Amino acid sequence: MNKKMLIGLCYGNGYGFQSGAWRMPGVDPKSYGDFDVVVKHAQAAERGKFHFVFLPDAFGRLADVENEPPAETLDVMLTLGAIARETSHIGLLATASTTFNEPYNVARQFKALDVMSHGRAGWNAVTSSSNDAAANYGVNIPSSEDRYGRAHEAVQLVQALWGSWGCDAWVHDQASGVFAKQGQIRPINLQGKYVGSRGPLYIPPSEQGQPIIVHAGGSHNAHELAGRFASVVIGAVFTIEDARAQREAFRAAAKCYGRDPDEIKFFAGIMTTITKDRRTALDRRIQLTENHFSQRIAYLQQMLGIPLYENPLDEPLTKEQLANARPSPYDPRSANALKIAKEGWSLRDIIAHGVIDYHPVIVGPGVEAADHMQEWFEAGACDGFWILPDVFHDGIDAFVDEVVPILQERGLFHKDYEGKTLRENLGVPDQYGIDPRLKK
């Protein structure tokens, strides 16, 4: 088997993806907004030959700011700009809403990042579905139909702006005095129902032509948008069956748009706490998540369909409870929760296994992460993984030092970057302007 898996780092506030990360030993509590720290973390991922760093954007929702930092970085573009200057190969994926940004502004800023980074940028084009996001703009969230309608127009328009200079238009010939070939720089003159632009954009091609498109979401609308435009899909899936079905849906959508399904790479998330053994990892997660403990027991009750509020935290569930437990059909995480419970872990440890997190969780030595990733990858559940470390301070290094070498040894992960651009490293085709197959 020759195909290798792809790996990206999901990055946020500078602390990590567990709410208590900012309080851990060695973590500077002022890391939020400290770009020295951001760059150090990205360099750690590049040392591990990660394909990209990926920045979500939840519009700074402050869920519980008394106890927890905002989820994301100060600003996705400034963060990736800083990383671009101080790394050389890692890809740079930022989220920007198609609903709350003008396409021309997205086009110029992502193309600038692409040129600045010598061809390493990608745009995670999302429609933003929350009323919290809309409230920042003084509006209500538009309907799904309008959001996706605008998204299709916006991505098309942005790609057209990216392609408004011909590939060879920029000649910058000092001797003849020709800066660029006027005839190869054309207005785009697109006017849709939602957005429009005359163009052209003023920015020449990058080393990879233009940024890649990324999408995150799992609905039918997401399949359509990603199938049409995306090279990378950031998935949210809990089981191999789930993941395989999602991946196939995106591949089928790509095919509908006349694309080779292999052009679209589906990524499954994993949240990682990598330590020397399971016990150390569980203790670390208990320390990281104590704020959410009682809330999570309430969830677990629903997932297993049994009352747990009187259970002692340090005891396993009773035989009777385990016999009565039924995984909830409404929560795809439930079967795994029951499996962990049946292994005899205490209630505290069941929760610490991350059975109520947003993605599959690895809590233990590196080989457990490697085994999980190999199993999913070989089952055709995904083309790669996006990693959400518990604490960035030491969690990225733990993955790089304890998981990556095993994957490399097993022939599952590249030992070095294949090329200089993100497209080369992901193995997605060159592109410039709107893909002619996509014109409708």
Added chain:
Amino acid sequence: MNKKMLIGLCYGNGYGFQSGAWRMPGVDPKSYGDFDVVVKHAQAAERGKFHFVFLPDAFGRLADVENEPPAETLDVMLTLGAIARETSHIGLLATASTTFNEPYNVARQFKALDVMSHGRAGWNAVTSSSNDAAANYGVNIPSSEDRYGRAHEAVQLVQALWGSWGCDAWVHDQASGVFAKQGQIRPINLQGKYVGSRGPLYIPPSEQGQPIIVHAGGSHNAHELAGRFASVVIGAVFTIEDARAQREAFRAAAKCYGRDPDEIKFFAGIMTTITKDRRTALDRRIQLTENHFSQRIAYLQQMLGIPLYENPLDEPLTKEQLANARPSPYDPRSANALKIAKEGWSLRDIIAHGVIDYHPVIVGPGVEAADHMQEWFEAGACDGFWILPDVFHDGIDAFVDEVVPILQERGLFHKDYEGKTLRENLGVPDQYGIDPRLKK
């Protein structure tokens, strides 16, 4: 006289403010988009203790891309982010349109730059008046009334978002687990005629609280907007009288809004070609502007009211021509053009003096720039200058080495930065949130 002048660098495409800059010896023709070059230029300005680097934004108008690069940098925010990481004191002013940006997007990005740079950011809030700019967004340019109406709301809203965290809200206390004081982080709930936002913003205060506001423009509407909000005004003026009148209009407007007029700093532009003597400077400008030569002669005819198309380029104007010449009352540059012509310079050299440029032009040794700046500054024409060098490659260094020391010797310019933040260095007051005097 104790008061010192302020100096900022106007920065653009990486080449310089003369159209031929990209073809000059030593200039890399691929500088457009080369951030190593951008950072080197900003570091040169910081060596000269410049107060800020200022980035205009003309939405990438490609006036004559066959012969000339786009006027501005790839992207103002990514450029300033890179400069922030590799300098320590110089201020960072970027232009962003109030018409073509959502206030929430401006608020987050500029505040992020401010935190990232440890309190050195400023927002040049302009309304964008051109149909070319509007065409990038698929719309017609709104009326001046609507543009300025939206601008007043947008700046208020952005400042409210900047102040949505109390000054001391961010405690990040690892021991107690208090990240921030929830009670000091408040939604802003502003809804105007044009824009609205609930907030709060998720970004804590910077070392200077929040970015300063800058405005560029000279109309009555500009006086109003700047008088209400701005700490810096980027002026476009050709004579001391012009400048003094503009400066007074801005100061009067500030007073109307209950502010101390000294809180608003008026900057006059100067375009510089600094060399060892006038002849060398003229030859350099002839080389830089040859593309525009015939067009400029046509302008000069109109400014002086005499036909020039048959004049030999290397001869002065005839006595008869000089006697018949009348400075055009419609062009404030005309009197200076006639003065230069009467000094006996050839037609080519008259043009090379920059009599048809967008700002007063210094063509000669550093002392000529210093004299000009001293005269204007002591006449109360401005609080400082924004410098537009002909070629960045050596033009910034020429100013720093040949003009700055003279100004320092004369006690007109500081010898080092007064503080760490832009507000400290400009001498403008601390601010956090909307200035309570400005609430209407």
